[in-house]
Amino acid sequence: xxxxxxxxxxxxxxxxxxxxxxxxxxxxxxxxxxxxxxxxxxxxxxxxxxxxxxxxxxxxxxxxxxxxxxxxxxxxxxxxxxxxxxxxxxxxxxxxxxxxxxxxxxxxxxxxxxxxxxxxxxxxxxxxxxxxxxxxxxxxxxxxxxxxxxxxxxxxxxxxxxxxxxxxxxxxxxxxxxxxxxxxxxxxxxxxxxxxxxxxxxxxxxxxxxxxxxxxxxxxxxxxxxxxxxxxxxxxxxxxxxxxxxxxxxxxxxxxxxxxxxxxxxxxxxxxxxxxxxxxxxxxxxxxxxxxxxxxxxxxxxxxxxxxxxxxxxxxxxxxxxxxxxxxxxxxxxxxxxxxxxxxxxxxxxxxxxxxxxxxxxxxxxxxxxxxxxxxxxxxxxxxxxxxxxxxxxxxxxxxxxxxxxxxxxxxxxxxxxxxxxxxxxxxxxxxxxxxxxxxxxxxxxxxxxxxxxxxxxxxxxxxxxxxxxxxxxxxxxxxxxxxxxxxxxxxxxxxxxxxxxxxxxxxxxxxxxxxxxxxxxxxxxxxxxxxxxxxxxxxxxxxxxxxxxxxxxxxxxxxxxxxxxxxxxxxxxxxxxxxxxxxxxxxxxxxxxxxxxxxxxxx
Amino acid sequence: xxxxxxxxxxxxxxxxxxxxxxxxxxxxxxxxxxxxxxxxxxxxxxxxxxxxxxxxxxxxxxxxxxxxxxxxxxxxxxxxxxxxxxxxxxxxxxxxxxxxxxxxxxxxxxxxxxxxxxxxxxxxxxxxxxxxxxxxxxxxxxxxxxxxxxxxxxxxxxxxxxxxxxxxxxxxxxxxxxxxxxxxxxxxxxxxxxxxxxxxxxxxxxxxxxxxxxxxxxxxxxxxxxxxxxxxxxxxxxxxxxxxxxxxxxxxxxxxxxxxxxxxxxxxxxxxxxxxxxxxxxxxxxxxxxxxxxxxxxxxxxxxxxxxxxxxxxxxxxxxxxxxxxxxxxxxxxxxxxxxxxxxxxxxxxxxxxxxxxxxxxxxxxxxxxxxxxxxx
Numbered sequence: 001x002x003x004x005x006x007x008x009x010x011x012x013x014x015x016x017x018x019x020x021x022x023x024x025x026x027x028x029x030x031x032x033x034x035x036x037x038x039x040x041x042x043x044x045x046x047x048x049x050x051x052x053x054x055x056x057x058x059x060x061x062x063x064x065x066x067x068x069x070x071x072x073x074x075x076x077x078x079x080x081x082x083x084x085x086x087x088x089x090x091x092x093x094x095x096x097x098x099x100x101x102x103x104x105x106x107x108x109x110x111x112x113x114x115x116x117x118x119x120x121x122x123x124x125x126x127x128x129x130x131x132x133x134x135x136x137x138x139x140x141x142x143x144x145x146x147x148x149x150x151x152x153x154x155x156x157x158x159x160x161x162x163x164x165x166x167x168x169x170x171x172x173x174x175x176x177x178x179x180x181x182x183x184x185x186x187x188x189x190x191x192x193x194x195x196x197x198x199x200x201x202x203x204x205x206x207x208x209x210x211x212x213x214x215x216x217x218x219x220x221x222x223x224x225x226x227x228x229x230x231x232x233x234x235x236x237x238x239x240x241x242x243x244x245x246x247x248x249x250x251x252x253x254x255x256x257x258x259x260x261x262x263x264x265x266x267x268x269x270x271x272x273x274x275x276x277x278x279x280x281x282x283x284x285x286x287x288x289x290x291x292x293x294x295x296x297x298x299x300x301x302x303x304x305x306x307x308x309x310x311x312x313x314x315x316x317x318x319x320x321x322x323x324x325x326x327x328x329x330x331x332x333x334x335x336x337x338x339x340x341x342x343x344x345x346x347x348x349x350x351x352x353x354x355x356x357x358x359x360x361x362x363x364x365x366x367x368x369x370x371x372x373x374x375x376x377x378x379x380x381x382x383x384x385x386x387x388x389x390x391x392x393x394x395x396x397x398x399x400x401x402x403x404x405x406x407x408x409x410x411x412x413x414x415x416x417x418x419x420x421x422x423x424x425x426x427x428x429x430x431x432x433x434x435x436x437x438x439x440x441x442x443x444x445x446x447x448x449x450x451x452x453x454x455x456x457x458x459x460x461x462x463x464x465x466x467x468x469x470x471x472x473x474x475x476x477x478x479x480x481x482x483x484x485x486x487x488x489x490x491x492x493x494x495x496x497x498x499x500x501x502x503x504x505x506x507x508x509x510x511x512x513x514x515x516x517x518x519x520x521x522x523x524x525x526x527x528x529x530x531x532x533x534x535x536x537x538x539x540x541x542x543x544x545x546x547x548x549x550x551x552x553x554x555x556x557x558x559x560x561x562x563x564x565x566x567x568x569x570x571x572x573x574x575x576x577x578x579x580x581x582x583x584x585x586x587x588x589x590x591x592x593x594x595x596x597x598x599x600x601x602x603x604x
Numbered sequence: 605x606x607x608x609x610x611x612x613x614x615x616x617x618x619x620x621x622x623x624x625x626x627x628x629x630x631x632x633x634x635x636x637x638x639x640x641x642x643x644x645x646x647x648x649x650x651x652x653x654x655x656x657x658x659x660x661x662x663x664x665x666x667x668x669x670x671x672x673x674x675x676x677x678x679x680x681x682x683x684x685x686x687x688x689x690x691x692x693x694x695x696x697x698x699x700x701x702x703x704x705x706x707x708x709x710x711x712x713x714x715x716x717x718x719x720x721x722x723x724x725x726x727x728x729x730x731x732x733x734x735x736x737x738x739x740x741x742x743x744x745x746x747x748x749x750x751x752x753x754x755x756x757x758x759x760x761x762x763x764x765x766x767x768x769x770x771x772x773x774x775x776x777x778x779x780x781x782x783x784x785x786x787x788x789x790x791x792x793x794x795x796x797x798x799x800x801x802x803x804x805x806x807x808x809x810x811x812x813x814x815x816x817x818x819x820x821x822x823x824x825x826x827x828x829x830x831x832x833x834x835x836x837x838x839x840x841x842x843x844x845x846x847x848x849x850x851x852x853x854x855x856x857x858x859x860x861x862x863x864x865x866x867x868x869x870x871x872x873x874x875x876x877x878x879x880x881x882x883x884x885x886x887x888x889x890x891x892x893x894x895x896x897x898x899x900x901x902x903x904x905x906x907x908x909x910x911x912x913x914x915x916x917x918x919x920x921x922x923x924x925x926x927x928x929x930x931x932x933x934x935x936x937x938x939x940x941x942x943x944x945x946x947x948x949x950x951x952x953x954x955x956x957x958x959x960x961x962x963x964x965x966x967x968x969x970x971x972x973x974x975x976x977x978x979x980x981x
Contacts, residue, residue: 526975583950
């Protein structure tokens with residue numbers, strides 16, 4: 001196929017604006033999938049994706065299209081995940097395209113992720129075709145939204161297409177515009193091989209399957225190749241295209257999209273963004289844009305049943321085969337026993353991983369509250385990556401702490417501007433900008449510490465705006481902050497499990513609430529127990545748990561001594577499960593409450 | 605108190621499983637009284653006694669007999685005559701045998717008292733609970749204040765030692781109400797013995813499942829009772845027992861001293877040389893099994909030396925005199941006693957008193973007995 005007859009494009013949209021439905025319609029009208037085998041959200045193969053209406057894993061598909069003159073074209077649709085957590089994967093899949101359909105809901109208008117994805121597309125130099133979708137809705141205001149695309153995003157919306165994917169309106173026009181506006185790929189079949197890996201999955205029988213876009217040269221079965229980042233050499237076992245099932249082909253030339261199987265054992269060898277080249281005639285240059293996505297949000301996963309530890313480890317290993325962005329290492333917790341500290345690209349990534357563990361591997365999990373990693377510089381100049389409060393040096397040795405920041409963009413109805421700004425302010429946000437997109441809608445931009453954001457920001461903003469807020473964010477690196485480690489002392493002994501990191505200004509309030517909570521949860525014992533919060537050597541809060549004053553079985557006669565003994569045994573059994581800090585017994589619930597564990601709770 | 609090792613059975617408990625009606629907090633087994641069922645019960649009791657006689661256990665001259673329940677006073681005069689005849693024919697009694705009967709105010713009658721007095725009964729344990737009408741009503745007791753004072757007057761016309769059961773930590777019970785019950789009881793009827801107990805909500809009782817409101821932790825009431833009764837010349841000789849002039853309940857001491865006791869009647873517990881057992885838990889199964897001349901024992905466990913030692917320490921620590929380290933060492937062995945003392949190591953001195961060879965709970969320690977015993981169990 002000539003380069004001129006190929007179009008590579010993707011669809012980008014805010015969640016729920018109808019991206020998957022549009023993809024379904026395109027597959028149908030190009031007869032890629034026949035009506036009877038069609039199901040909705042065809043390209044979203046994972047159960048969770050279909051249920052939540054989101055796309056996590058990219059599935060590229062090749063469609064055949066004949067224009068009015070009967071000329072044949074190949075259209076490669078590269079689906080993209082819509083969420084910021086997968087932003088890197090979005091940018092890699094955009095790099096495999098020359099054009100993008102920007103789908104905007106005709107009722108909702110431009111939302112946070114519409115903007116974010118559109119700007120990535122602009123950055124990648126893609127031709128963007130706006131599609132105003134859902135024009136069939138009674139509340140649709142297509143002309144208004146069209147204007148918004150122009151004013152808010154700054155895109156020329158003259159050639160915007162009015163469509164309703166649900167009713168099949170505008171589909172033909174979209175296909176025609178793709179041919180007309182999206183430039184054909186450029187590339188030289190004579191050049192040395194350069195192909196971009198824009199995604200990969202793991203097949204239990206064949207090993208790693210790389211999704212590739214050939215830029216220059218060509219690739220065929222039996223060819224020896226090298227992955228440029230790792231320098232590893234493989235022999236191509238199979239190449240093919242997606243229709244949407246895998247279909248083997250002889251050769252993939254420039255501009256073409258397909259897959260490659262080359263006996264690659266581990267997904268971490270075939271990194272997204274890496275360049276494939278020939279072993280014999282290597283290209284001197286790798287394609288731009290390989291980076292190892294770095295986990296930014298961490299939490300502990302612990303099996304509910306202790307004996308499921310091995311199952312959990314094996315399941316994480318299997319997930320990692322498909323999702324190299326997951327990071328994990330063994331960890332033990334006083335309250336939860338053996339488990340794993342896991343790193344994720346973001347909150348959604350974390351939740352999805354947790355849910356996949358539950359559904360695909362039947363692992364019952366306890367997840368601890370997420371946290372971030374701080375960069376701590378000591379007085380001696382040593383730099384520590386602090387995952388837990390216990391990684392912090394003594395306050396006296398501490399020179400500087402840096403915390404990860406995000407730039408947060410929130411779209412909201414104007415009525416909520418005050419509330420949202422207050423929330424951002426409470427979360428130690430730094431105001432960047434605020435503007436009105438229309439009299440009814442505003443955009444607020446803040447820089448917020450990621451650690452504050454992942455705590456409960458999402459729940460709070462949605463409850464304060466009745467779910468009307470649309471949020472997007474990007475990571476903007478580390479920034480110095482006046483953070484302190486607050487230690488909790490129980491009867492003078494430091495109880496590591498309860499220490500935490502917070503801003504100095506909040507240390508008193510949070511110390512107070514933690515010691516109060518502990519006072520509630522630690523049962524009275526035979527002696528008074530001081531519970532203190534301290535920063536360094538300085539005690540900032542003190543509460544006392546008074547000694548038990550009444551704990552006795554009133555009556556013991558009639559010979560029911562065995563029964564009384566069992567009651568005592570039960571009482572003792574309850575305390576056995578407690579952990580001792582010094583002389584003080586602390587119940588499991590205290591540790592759990594502090595971890596703010598939520599078990600099997602859906603937050604979609 | 606010296607530790608005795610006694611392989612004979614010298615104490616008997618008889619459970620009379622009938623009440624006028626069930627109180628919502630009571631965890632003991634009883635059912636509504638019917639004359640017909642009580643007759644059947646007495647026949648079964650006779651068979652159960654016969655079984656014990658055949659079983660080869662040596663039942664010696666009795667030191668204590670305790671007829672409890674339920675409400676033993678609810679049996680008719682005729683049934684009491686039958687019960688007395690049965691016991692006289694079956695057992696030998698020492699001249700100073702303590703014979704206690706539990707009675708409830710609504711079924712204390714002159715006739716009944718004469719009958720008991722003419723037999724061997726020398727101690728009556730009256731379920732008073734309170735002298736306040738509103739509290740009796742709240743507890744759903746089947747009698748009022750007048751019934752109690754009448755019963756007390758009647759009992760005091762006889763020679764019985766009087767023990768009164770009182771309850772505290774009732775919902776919304778002010779301290780002055782507890783005070784006026786105690787004060788009146790002591791001034792007018794000066795009982796030899798008082799058992800106080802905190803209203804406890806146990807699983808399987810109506811209040812255990814649906815607790816009433818405003819229950820407190822019992823601290824104030826218990827503390828007040830400890831203080832007040834000691835002012836009035838009562839010795840707290842056990843967690844929930846107070847006595848004037850050493851009028852301890854010898855039957856209960858037998859339990860706390862790990863003496864052998866047989867329990868007769870449905871749901872009764874017994875202990876014989878390390879074997880603890882309980883009887884068929886309800887009337888129906890009890891009547892059926894004894895009718896077949898079978899043993900009515902439904903559950904038993906044998907306590908090995910260590911369990912016995914730990915239990916002995918716990919039970920003895922209920923009493924004001926506790927236990928003697930040397931006595932227990934010679935009975936159970938030094939190692940095990942050392943282990944137990946080790947377990948008690950971190951109990952602060954204000955709760956547990958080491959007085960040379962003796963170990964016992966202070967009044968403060970008695971208030972938190974569970975927290976101390978659980979270290980030994």
